[in-house]
Amino acid sequence: MTAVLEISGLRKTYRSRKGVRKALDGFDMVVEAGQVHGFLGPNGSGKTTTLRTLLGLIKPNDGRMAILGREVPRLLPEVAGQVGAIVESPQFFGNFTAETTLSLLADAGGVNPHRVPAVLELVGLRDRSKERVKTYSLGMKQRLAVASALLKEPKLLILDEPANGLDPGGIREMRTLMRTLSESGMTVLLSSHILGEIQLICDSVTIIAAGRRVTSGSVSSVLATHASATVKVRLEPGVDLAGAAAVLRAAGAAVTLEKDHFTVGNASNPAQITKLLAEKQIYVAELTPVSADLEDVFLELTGTAPVDGANRQVDQVAATTTQGGWGQ
Numbered sequence: 001m002t003a004v005l006e007i008s009g010l011r012k013t014y015r016s017r018k019g020v021r022k023a024l025d026g027f028d029m030v031v032e033a034g035q036v037h038g039f040l041g042p043n044g045s046g047k048t049t050t051l052r053t054l055l056g057l058i059k060p061n062d063g064r065m066a067i068l069g070r071e072v073p074r075l076l077p078e079v080a081g082q083v084g085a086i087v088e089s090p091q092f093f094g095n096f097t098a099e100t101t102l103s104l105l106a107d108a109g110g111v112n113p114h115r116v117p118a119v120l121e122l123v124g125l126r127d128r129s130k131e132r133v134k135t136y137s138l139g140m141k142q143r144l145a146v147a148s149a150l151l152k153e154p155k156l157l158i159l160d161e162p163a164n165g166l167d168p169g170g171i172r173e174m175r176t177l178m179r180t181l182s183e184s185g186m187t188v189l190l191s192s193h194i195l196g197e198i199q200l201i202c203d204s205v206t207i208i209a210a211g212r213r214v215t216s217g218s219v220s221s222v223l224a225t226h227a228s229a230t231v232k233v234r235l236e237p238g239v240d241l242a243g244a245a246a247v248l249r250a251a252g253a254a255v256t257l258e259k260d261h262f263t264v265g266n267a268s269n270p271a272q273i274t275k276l277l278a279e280k281q282i283y284v285a286e287l288t289p290v291s292a293d294l295e296d297v298f299l300e301l302t303g304t305a306p307v308d309g310a311n312r313q314v315d316q317v318a319a320t321t322t323q324g325g326w327g328q
């Protein structure tokens, strides 16, 4: 596969009167051709900064970036015509129809006017294209935004939070649209924090926390690598669960007690659980891997899982991965 987008060692520091903030701290990302790639991270982790830097809107402090094999921002003019992007929600004039809006944009951008009906068809707005934009739902406005970015037939489409504010129906429609675009050979990079949907829309993902990549790869490989380390442990009825949990905790296991079982969150070697408990004459009745979804992986890797009795502050997001586990 060929990389449509490559970022390595990207650094961006913002300076203000309140001090220096590292928004990107050596960030890396690779997006292969024809993929729908999810760019995920908690609030303030650096997603928008990355996208704005890629598009030449912000100057990085360090790092390398290439789009379609061309180094950017130096050679951005060579590839700009092949990149469609919506990084900030575009404002449309409510009294214009979608057709008029797109025709004006096509004219201003030197795009063949024949593209207008083609993109309206593609985003599913054909039948409503002669109605005024102010009568559109949020989902329809998002589609119009995507249509505007598709006018110049980009090879790479970059969308910042395209599902933001959409209801489940709107998100489903957006998902179908993304799939249609990728089937037509386009590469799509979309940032989002709506993880359940990303799992269904995307082929691959990059997860960012505190300006660094914490994991990346196909959705299935990310799930397989990070999600298999949690196991559910059930003991014989009547056996002291809390006592067993204490034995494992003393050995470094991350144990969460439930009513009739407990889970061990960092059990990369589950046999260790059986062994440690058996040494104390505690016998395991059931030990099963817990299948996690992308949301679990995201929460674990970005350190954004809720903390009992505390409101996590935005700058407390973990900067390091939690790869590897207890019991290895």
Ligand SMILES: Nc1ncnc2c1ncn2[C@@H]1O[C@H](COP(=O)(O)OP(=O)(O)OP(=O)(O)O)[C@@H](O)[C@H]1O
Residues within 6 Å of the ligand: 014, 015, 016, 021, 022, 023, 041, 042, 043, 044, 045, 046, 047, 048, 049, 050
């Ligand atoms: N112009 C700026 N000046 C100072 N700090 C900034 C500026 N823009 C962003 N930041 C800071 O840089 C960090 C990364 O912000 P960024 O907007 O890239 O995150 P994000 O992942 O897109 O977040 P969100 O999901 O909330 O949009 C944050 O701590 C943010 O406050």
